[in-house]
Amino acid sequence: MSEVEAETIDLVVEPDARPRSRVATATPRQVLAIVSVGICLANLDLFIVNVGLPNIAQEFRGASLEDLSWILNAYAIAYAALLVFFGRLAERHSRNLSFLLGVALFTAASAACALSSSVEFLVVSRVAQAAGAALMTPTSIGLLLASFPPEQRAGAVRTWTAIGGLAAALGPLAGGVLVTFDWRWIFIVNVPIGVVALIIGWLKLPEVPGHDVPRPSSWAALLVTSGIGALTFAIVKANDWGWSSRGVVLGLAVATVSLAAFAWHCLRSRNPFVDPALFAVRPFTGASLVMAPYSAAFGAMLLSCALWEQTVWGWSALKTGLAIAPGPLMVRSPRCCLPAG
Template identity: 55%
Template sequence: MNSPATKVIRPAPDFRGVLAVVSVGVLLSSLDLFIVNVALPDISADFGGAKLTGLSWVLNAYAIVFAALLVPAGRLGDRSSIRITFLTGLAVFVVGSALCATAWDVGSLVVFRVIQAVGAALLTPASLGLVLAASPPQQRAMAVRLWVAFGGLGAALGPVLGGILVEFGWRWVFLVNVPIGLVAVVVGLRILPDPPGDAGRLPDLTGAALLVGAISSLVFGLVKGEDWGWAASGVLLAFAAAVILTVAFIVSSARHHSPVVDPALLRAPNFALMTANAVFFNVAFGAMLLSAVLWTQQVWGWSALRTGLAIAPGPLIVPLVAVLAGRLIERIGAGMVIAAGGITFGAGMLWWAQAITVQPDYVGGLLGGMVISGIGVGLTLPTAFAAGTSGLPPQRFATGSAVLSMARQIGLAIGVAVLIAVLGAPASPEETLDAFQLGWYVTAAVAVIAGLIGMATRMPKPAAAQPDPITEPVTL
């Protein structure tokens, strides 16, 4: 029988093995937030020309459920076993991926995407705990940065990999997860550490359900507003339900011993600001990414592969800019870097609104805005994550990170819904261009608002009495 000491002490190679297994889970869950975008037109064609308002739930169901369950799933892992939670989540994600590949209509695909999202929510917070459990103290900051980087890598690779896989059929977008995930599960059973849980009480699952209902109601109202009319009773009822459920969620969070969003976190330096920034900036990001996919494939008639390659320069520039952002923080402060990121992203959207035409022109139209918006992402995301978590005590880092990730997913879902509401159903190429231009103007405005929110950020100095490398700024 192994003693507790033998479960914790592992040879140095195990850290790399644990990081490799965990990275697979994080990469797959992040990848599936973005990889499906470029497959939507092919999915629509395969399902008899399904409308965008219905297809949007293939994206939003995943983002909403993923967001709402992140923190409760993290607490479930903390109270029992993060190893079991991670492996269970990865197995559920693999099963959900296999089911998605068998979907016969939009409704079944949305249901199977929810199963994927449940698995992703279970594995993501547990993955960070496993990395920290396997890391020597002096390597914890580096390990956290690598953990964040693999999530960012999923966003960068998503459109390109999706474009390649769609060439073989859109179902391969999901099937590719199955063998990779199964190998990670098998290897993880052998090498992942199993630190003891805290045996705490159950998290606020009711609050999580209320959050799913609130965001789903808001997204439903936005998506159906154009079809039914913004004054239609169904749309107004959806918005009213969103307000009521949000209030109920706030009450639940205030009263529960383990809420989805701990009110105490919002009092930490910068945390509330960065949560708001995460929502607004990812509204803009979600709208930007979907608009690029829809424009290139539906208006310019490009293939999924060509679309993925066309989008790639934006994500690829993010890590390079993130390094520059770390240096800029020392000179002008985190708030100004985040503000510059939001404004730069907005400038990229204004570029598209002014330069893109119905006739395909990649260099003169799409490329410039993609690169400029990529610079904005590189300035904003790592800086905002660092600012939001740097004021948290070590024991709140995982929960705080999950809340910020939750805010990002909520923003992505709302961004998709806002874009669909703005685009409507144009009947001619000229009306289509006008609708997309309006969408890009709205996206630019939201990005600038996100930047202005971030301007008030002040990086707190770590307490001298309790230095901890995990609170160092995280960059991609």
């Protein structure tokens, strides 16, 4: 994160969003440690399941690869679609309680994933996981900005970002280790971590009240979610049904109409779901244009490598995780500034 971006973030911290006094309130460093647990859980689950997918397929033998891919797609789509919506919604409420609610939802959903008896139930549980992660992420950064003085916020956000990036990079390796015992451990491991984070967060996090802002549009959230979901569905099913099939064409049509309507909403609404003014900021626009194809290619690479190494080469999940780990670790930025105080 650049200094310009950090200064921009400082401007969005409302005066009434400063932490209030509370018994046993955490120091800024402790707040950073607590909220970093949340971002670690959220980012780890973006890639940790990749290595475990072949083992999941062995248990649910009737499921096709396309069906299994929704275990990954459902999380990514719901997380991306709900991130802005929950971030806007949480502005109206206590940041610390909203963060803890996100941790609780993610933890409960992780337990449900571990207990899944079908692919369908696992996919639904992954959507609930993503909802918890989408609530944890913006509220955690809100807690950071309210807890640190202005001159230390850039360093705090860099540290938070670096920790989340490291967690995502370690996902394949962690998945390989846990799948050695059982694929359900991929989700079980989140439960004790989440429970501990809940207890410490409840006792230590400062109270950061919300402020009076317009509610985000639920209709816009539905449009962007359905548009991305329909587009992903069409791409996943194109291999089986063909690009000219009725189902794929219908999915592409729904995606086009939904995303076009979402763009129209953002351009014309007085309370846009995503403010078009953001795209006037050149670093933001440039990062968005670069990260979109990069993330798609990076995610596809991780999944294809995990599947190929285990199903074609016959490697174990642990060996696969160890082989994949250097790549994600090398693309993570080493720049991390730990704030003082």
